[in-house]
Amino acid sequence: MRIAVIGTGYVGLVAGTCFAESGNTVTCVDIDEDKIRRLREGEVPIYEPGLEELLKRNVADDRLHFTTKYEDAIPGADAVFIAVGTPPDEDGSADLKYVLAAAQSIAEHMTGYTVIVDKSTVPVGTARKVKERASQHTKLEFDVVSNPEFLKEGAAIDDFLKPDRVVIGSESAKAAEVMDELYAPFVRTGNPIIHMDIESAELTKYAANAMLATRISFMNEIANICTRVGANVDKVRKGIGSDARIGSRFLFAGLGYGGSCFPKDVKAVVRTAQNANYDFKILQAVEDVNERQKRLLFELVEGHFGSDLSGKHFAIWGLSFKPNTDDMREAPAVVVINALLAAGATVRVYDPEAMEEAKHRHLGETVAYATNPMNALDGADALILVTEWNEFRRPDFDAVKERLKTPIVFDGRNIYSRKRLEESGYTYFGIGT
Template sequence: MMNVAIVGTGYVGLVAGTCFAELGHRVVCVDNNIEKLRKLRAGELPIYEPGLEEMVPRNVEHERLVFTDDLKSAVERADIVFIAVGTPPGEDGSADLTYVVQVAEAIGDALNGFKVVAVKSTVPIGTCDKVRAVIASRSKEHFAVVSNPEFLREGVAVPDFMKPDRIVVGAADDRAIELMTRLYRPLTQNGAKLMFMDVRSSEMTKYASNSMLATRISFMNELANLCEVVGADIENVRGGMGSDNRIGPSFLRAGVGFGGSCFPKDVRALLQTAKEYNSELGVLDSVVAANVRQKVRMVSIIREQLGDDLTGMRFGVWGLAFKPDTDDMREAPAIQIIRGLVEAGATVVAYDPEATETAQAVLENVPTYANNAYACCEGADALILLTEWREFASPDWDRVAGLMRSKTVFDGRNLWEPNEMRERGFNYRGIGRK
């Protein structure tokens, strides 16, 4: 058992804290958002993430997990202090380190003996050195700063954390390496791979991994657009490519572009780092540009098919979150697509199983929000799929057809089979489908 403090109780901090508690450690999750803490203490989860709803109360009950705004006491009792606050994009795309630095200052003020400070937030190369300098400027105690980037995916965050492909730790200090080894032992005993490396390589590994995945998506999106004009089908191409062991099947789905809190921000931040060091990263420049184009392409496809002026038309939208199994709307393609349709004169009725509240915070009442999938289809001139939630995979198509004014479907995630849709009498359009 180790004493762990996690500063920043968002997607990453709450999942990491709860999972460390589940592994038997004693965890204090710190946040400065009082409303979030109130919810957590009342047993309510501030985010939707499968699995957490039973793990949080269980670990709270066993007194392995507590929530507080008292950073000082949490740090004083901890062997390892994680920094898991947000690193949102600044104006130029570089990661904004305001929160990380604030927390480093507070940790420096609270140090009362040797601790490991582990940076879990995604931070530019060199940030751990900065964190070390900030803490050292405020404390005479011994401490070590390590980089421990997080690779969990929202929606499957708990299984990702509990069964990671690898755990990366950038560390130079022997005591820190020993403590991090002990912390993760419950996972490594079950086969997880713990990789130690130098701090800068660890910081870089996080950005490089997300940039590689974003590159695969943008590449597939551009190939899909090419498939459409040459008469190929991206789903066949995907199967053919993904069966090659050198390529593998993950992150090869074409769609309406990547969003979320990580890929767009991390790609831009790595580009900014390259710029600062006068280093070329032209591949990533193109990845960003392709994604910007892909996000508005659905609106162009719809206007091509239904006319430039969409005045008086009504669209049903299935899915708002940037991907299934999350309520996260950060940089979701739905935002631009819905705005684009409304700007062209249309009205939009949208439904998402979990993201209505978060969508309202960004899109306000640009669309109206339906309580269920079928309600979106009433009187609709077309149905648009933007997030491939499982409940949309095989709907009652007869019911959908009966509700719609026109049987037109735009499938932004290639969830449905074009032939089957046409057999059902729908005018179907996917991304890169024959």
């Protein structure tokens, strides 16, 4: 099939590459000229494990192309995936201007029946708006389908090629057939393609992210109680996770969720509920708890060193909102670091992949950048672990101690053993452990 993908971010680039990998001819469109120039020169603008190799192979095989021009991608396409950003508006609802602009440009360049696919995370009712906008710009036949994306940054290729499920919301049997054909190679092991009405498909994505965010905030609240009553959240986690109704995944306490999805999607569901005259009490609390949790590590630092941190210097390990990505959107690291700087401290940071992102977008020159984890530590009053990259999991703590001014560790992800560190002479702070 001939496919076009609008938007070459984390979702669009992965979707385009994977559809090319399964034999389709794919053209990816983005309005960001610099991104497209870099892609055309063979440079992958984001860090996503496995993406570069797959992308280069499909470009070399002439199945994957990049352009800034809709006219190069849309004519003759069987399906066009809209995978542009849907950032929160001022009131928390999803801003649909990029989605609707894409819908209009698609309609203007269609040359025959086309399936327009909403892949971006969009509120209920968006497919109808996409249909309306497209209808104003073409007389040709088309269908709009909702096909939300569930990939996780850091494991995106695997998630796309072997999805737990594919959700398709459609009113048209013809469009549903095109979608089934496209996804057939990815569900050969029997994972389901779940067909439903468009509204349910649109809400499914938000419900999934809202549920996951709720688990995180719930466990963070349990951790905060643990601290107060002398319990250990890691033991509680194992104790409840072995119950099949609960399950063991996504139960880790920490510094709260970040990234480009959970924060904005939780806000969007709260807003959707308000618009439907419903007060979604749990989700409002999920968001409040998360905001508080992002500041917790700083409060532990403040509790130990006092509120005036002038003259204090800290080593930060991890900047991205989670491991295996360079994405720093809504990353807890930014909250922690800004709070430390505001209290007068200086900071040296290290992250395996997100330092360019930090330099150019999130922290600039406000912090010093280390070239490896160990030299981030030199002369620091404490090590603060923010993101649990694998390479931070088993450091040589004797060598760490030699570099630190004082042997203190603030472990924002509970990856170290309190017992082992205390036996080695460290002062250890964890989250509910």
